[in-house]
Amino acid sequence: MFDLRSASVLVTGGTKGIGRGIAGVFARAGADVAIAARSDVGDAVADLDALGSGRVIGVRADVRDPASCAAMAKDVVDSFGGIDVVCANAGIFPEAPLDAMTPEQLAEVLDVNVKGNIFTVQACLPALTASGRGRVILTSSITGPITGFPGWSHYGASKAAQLGFMRTAAIELAPRGITVNAIMPGNIFTEGLADLGEDYLAGMTRAIPAGTLGKPEDIGHLAAFLATVEAGYITGQAIAVDGGQVLPESPDAVMR
Numbered sequence: 001m002f003d004l005r006s007a008s009v010l011v012t013g014g015t016k017g018i019g020r021g022i023a024g025v026f027a028r029a030g031a032d033v034a035i036a037a038r039s040d041v042g043d044a045v046a047d048l049d050a051l052g053s054g055r056v057i058g059v060r061a062d063v064r065d066p067a068s069c070a071a072m073a074k075d076v077v078d079s080f081g082g083i084d085v086v087c088a089n090a091g092i093f094p095e096a097p098l099d100a101m102t103p104e105q106l107a108e109v110l111d112v113n114v115k116g117n118i119f120t121v122q123a124c125l126p127a128l129t130a131s132g133r134g135r136v137i138l139t140s141s142i143t144g145p146i147t148g149f150p151g152w153s154h155y156g157a158s159k160a161a162q163l164g165f166m167r168t169a170a171i172e173l174a175p176r177g178i179t180v181n182a183i184m185p186g187n188i189f190t191e192g193l194a195d196l197g198e199d200y201l202a203g204m205t206r207a208i209p210a211g212t213l214g215k216p217e218d219i220g221h222l223a224a225f226l227a228t229v230e231a232g233y234i235t236g237q238a239i240a241v242d243g244g245q246v247l248p249e250s251p252d253a254v255m256r
């Protein structure tokens with residue numbers, strides 16, 4: 001059961017944070033793992049290579065660009081012979097209060113988080129179809145689909161849009177044996193989250209019933225399960241991994 005050793009896995013945004021955690025879980029499970037990002041991928045590839053028995057490659061790609069996504073998918077297929085699992089994880093979360101948000105800021109978030117997901121999946125579709133057990137795993141968020149946070153309305157819109165994409169893609173791709181699911185992380189301690197500052201991190205930690213921020217591997221473990229052959233009857237679902245963060249009716253409901 002749950003054998004991922006023959007799987008070929010692509011993780012966008014796999015050099016840092018949640019993507020790195022996802023890639024690490026797959027690497028430890030013995031899968032062949034490709035990570036993609038715009039900047040240097042070398043250090044992350046070396047670290048991941050040390051974790052497992054499968055192959056690890058890095059690809060420079062910008063998910064905002066369909067041609068770059070096509071080249072990314074081709075590199076993975078050329079290296080591993082196919083793609084069984086794509087984790088469309090690359091995303092950004094710059095703060096922009098509604099009063100001050102510029103069209104450029106809005107476009108950037110939608111380009112990376114929404115169009116980037118769709119371009120990534122489109123580029124991988126021939127390989128996922130050939131796989132016969134293709135898996136698409138989107139990194140959405142609790143922010144947007146379930147919760148809100150001042151300063152991130154554009155981000156929340158983008159993360160909810162991913163779920164709209166997921167539901168129809170899941171229907172379209174089901175006849176090909178491809179499942180499409182989304183993970184909704186709560187607050188996971190990553191480089192990107194750390195950039196939001198100590199006050200933000202402390203406030204978020206207080207709001208989480210489990211009492212700690214999540215780890216990137218917490219997301220990776222669910223991604224790995226959704227990627228298995230055994231998870232093939234689960235599709236079109238969004239699953240929160242958040243230490244219970246969305247549950248309290250008020251801050252007083254969090255027990256310490």
Ligand code: NAP
Binds near residue numbers: 015036037038186189
């Ligand atoms: P992070 O630490 O900032 O890492 C983001 C990754 O995405 C990096 O590898 C980055 O590499 C890559 N990336 C960004 N723009 C890209 C582009 N245009 N093309 C290709 N790669 C790109 O972020 P994170 O916290 O791990 O977040 C990852 C995902 O989880 C995002 O979708 C985010 O919305 C979601 N999420 C995070 C949290 C959290 O608490 N951290 C919570 C809910 C959801 P380059 O910059 O080199 O391209």
